[in-house]
Amino acid sequence: MPELGCAMREIEPANAGAHWIAQAHEQPAQVWEEWASNLAVALLPAGRTWDAVAMSSSRMQAVAEVLGQGMARVPLLTDLTVDRTYVLVPAGTAETWTEPDTTPIGAGFWLVASKPGGRQVPAGTWVQEPGLMTQLADPDALRAALNRTTENS
Template sequence: MPELGCPMREIEPANAGAHWAAQAHERPPQVWEEWASDLAVALLPAGRRWDAVAMSSLRMQAVAEVLGQDLAQVPVLTDLTVDRAYVFVPAGTAETWSEPDTTPIGADYWLVASKPGGRQVPAGTWLQAPDLITRLADPAVLRAALKRTTENL
């Protein structure tokens, strides 16, 4: 198992996204154990290092077209079993989020996720995995994109 808690500069670039995702958990080694299991998914807690905004996959496609480069390096997770996409935003965003046709995912919620850079499972597939240069979506920019896409859906 990779060493946890080491600075990002010491992490292999291929595993940087997995380390980023695991660090959201109170016990990062548990995440690595879950990824190594037969299910190949882990539960990641929202509200600690990030929140997420859930929307339909179709809506996510429209938002991605509007945002273009503003969405670069922003993790986007999908659950293909229920046609949902999750855009990662700063922790605390869920507390004030109220955009129609979206669901805020914050404290006390968990997301099912495959290991970034590893085998992807339909219930937790990374559309855009975290990596060495991961950033969170700007909530104001995401809101504006959602409002623009509402007109087109």
């Protein structure tokens, strides 16, 4: 998976992840305005620069244990109010995703997210924030880890 583009490397490191995630929106400035509001969350569209795979937080923990370092630079967003964790994967993944006990989030769907590096809100908390070395999860590795955790339970 490619890392952040060269242009993104010119942005101050503390905000690189926020800039990267804001670029998923057709109007990145709107994302920044939403983060600056009293709610401190923005709606981010899936399907443009990434899709997401949703699962319970406990399932995500098991998957992360299987993948180990393979998850080190993958952004993970969680909604603590409903115990769902979202793994960011390449755009288009949701169209063919069929793994049981997970939900593909693609074009036409939106995620609520706090600003990476900013105040975190329960409905959109970053477990692993995007940053300078962000990578999207490899869908095949994620599938394999999900299948392995299913076999072990």
